[in-house]
Amino acid sequence: MFAGLAVYVLTLKLARHLPKNMNRFAHKAALGVVAVCVMAFLTSAGAAIWSFVGSSHGIAALLTTVVDTLGSLRRTLPASVADLLPTTIEGLRQQLVEMLGDHVQKLSVVGMEGVKVFAHVLLGMVVGGMAAVHHFREHDQAPPLVGALRSRLRALATAFDKVVFAQVKISGLNAAFTAVYLLVALPLFGVHLPMATLLVLLTFAVGMLPMVGNLVSNTVIFLISLGVSLGVGIASLLFLVLIHKAEYFMNARIVGHEVQATAWELLSAMLLLEATFGIAGLVAAPVVYAWLKAEVKEQGMI
Numbered sequence: 616m617f618a619g620l621a622v623y624v625l626t627l628k629l630a631r632h633l634p635k636n637m638n639r640f641a642h643k644a645a646l647g648v649v650a651v652c653v654m655a656f657l658t659s660a661g662a663a664i665w666s667f668v669g670s671s672h673g674i675a676a677l678l679t680t681v682v683d684t685l686g687s688l689r690r691t692l693p694a695s696v697a698d699l700l701p702t703t704i705e706g707l708r709q710q711l712v713e714m715l716g717d718h719v720q721k722l723s724v725v726g727m728e729g730v731k732v733f734a735h736v737l738l739g740m741v742v743g744g745m746a747a748v749h750h751f752r753e754h755d756q757a758p759p760l761v762g763a764l765r766s767r768l769r770a771l772a773t774a775f776d777k778v779v780f781a782q783v784k785i786s787g788l789n790a791a792f793t794a795v796y797l798l799v800a801l802p803l804f805g806v807h808l809p810m811a812t813l814l815v816l817l818t819f820a821v822g823m824l825p826m827v828g829n830l831v832s833n834t835v836i837f838l839i840s841l842g843v844s845l846g847v848g849i850a851s852l853l854f855l856v857l858i859h860k861a862e863y864f865m866n867a868r869i870v871g872h873e874v875q876a877t878a879w880e881l882l883s884a885m886l887l888l889e890a891t892f893g894i895a896g897l898v899a900a901p902v903v904y905a906w907l908k909a910e911v912k913e914q915g916m917i
Contacts, residue, residue, distance in 0.1 A: 787819065
């Protein structure tokens with residue numbers, strides 16, 4: 616659904632820049648080219664990210680670094696605390712699964728399941744591109760059901776546009792601050808954090824999750840910094856508290872302002888949908904909640 620909405624919204628945004636004096640056939644052909652280019656770009660970006668994550672320098676290496684850091688911490692922490700820390704990558708994964716739920720396993724789908732997910736994403740992109748081209752056709756006397764469905768699609772696309780693209784900007788800002796700290800500030804003091812580039816990419820990727828994403832990236836950065844030295848760990852903690860935590864609440868305000876929702880509303884929606892649908896519900900919650908609230912407002916109920 617998100618893949619289709621991304622193609623649909625991006626195609627409509629780019630279509631506004633097409634020449635106004637084009638005839639109907641040329642306009643439709645240009646829209647088709649734009650939709651294909653958007654699908655190609657999103658597919659290439661997704662493939663590049665998946666390839667990097669699956670490489671030897673990707674998430675597996677990051678997990679190894681985290682486990683090594685936890686292993687060094689076990690020797691300095693009290694026994695009662697050290698016993699709670701995982702000692703292997705498998706132990707770390709098990710604890711993550713227990714914290715985030717069994718649905719986390721869906722994030723690392725392989726084999727035929729991975730092919731099925733890719734097919735669904737590709738199909739969603741095709742449907743989104745076709746819907747975008749269909750959007751510009753004349754429909755003066757649409758039947759009631761078709762008109763209602765189009766109205767729902769417009770409301771859903773608007774909610775997706777407001778939440779997701781606002782979150783992309785916020786995530787990019789978070790990643791930029793993190794890159795300055797990890798790749799510029801720390802090296803100036805002779806500190807080179809392991810996996811710094813991957814940590815920046817991780818910050819951008821998980822930043823797509825409003826409010827929750829920063830918590831994930833901040834925890835990983837702090838643990839790896841602590842593995843370098845206590846001073847670096849404290850410096851990273853101060854950075855995360857002063858910058859990222861301020862942005863944590865700012866993110867809720869920015870996204871909440873876009874959809875006319877407060878931070879507690881978004882958090883409640885995320886908790887409810889995560890409990891019901893797992894990770895997929897957590898990711899979709901801001902968009903779904905914004906869409907439902909817009910529909911309720913249109914009916915004059917609030």
